Amino acid sequence: MADEELTDVQLISHFMRRSPVPIAQAIEALGIDYRVVPMADGSSGKIEKVNDRYVITVNANESPVRQRFTAAHELAHYLMHRDLLVHGHMDRLFDPDPMTNPPAPFKRSHEYQANQTAANILMPKSRVETYHAQGMTTRQIAERFEVSPAAMKIRLETLGLKPNG
Ligand SMILES: [Zn+2]
Incomplete structure (x- = not known):
């Protein structure tokens, strides 16, 4: 198992x-x-x-x-x-x-x-962190992963990242 x-x-x-x-x-x-x-x-x-x-x-x-x-x-x-x-x-x-x-x-x-x-x-942690560090906005990262901006906003909060916009 x-x-x-x-x-x-x-x-x-x-x-x-x-x-x-x-x-x-x-x-x-x-x-x-x-x-x-x-x-x-x-x-x-x-x-x-x-x-x-x-x-x-x-x-x-x-x-x-x-x-x-x-x-x-x-x-x-x-x-x-x-x-x-x-x-x-x-x-x-x-x-x-x-x-x-x-x-x-x-x-x-x-x-x-x-x-x-x-x-x-x-929304794998390491790549979300990478895109965020590159200055991508919440919406841009959401589009990259094909998730809703609302889901990405929560994900960034969970990872302790301040949105770029
Ligand atoms: Zn269920």
Whole structure:
């Protein structure tokens, strides 16, 4: 089990060397099915176990940057929480009312962990620091990684970096 997890992390690290991080490719490299299909309004994505296979689905109706963040969030659940998964887990990550995101079967702490890990994967620390040191603005760095400026703003704060503008 430990070896398997190490391999997963090593695989993802390989994809994390590119900007933007090819998140769909990283997911598929782990043997997870990745689907982008229209889902109900407010739904951002889900992870489920179908027979012995994991499937990550993101809502095609959401913007590409949101789709990427959702994909990374579900990937994080796979890495850290898949043993807790019974059937599936649906996320409403961008719903303005946080109480409408039903985390079952996970807890809020799992959601927090998944968001942290998603940020770590999509916005690798060393390159964010490099681009920031080069004077790039929050928006420019966000574009480089194909994430939302809001997500990059939080990432810079987490890394203790003052935005260049
Ligand atoms: Zn979640």
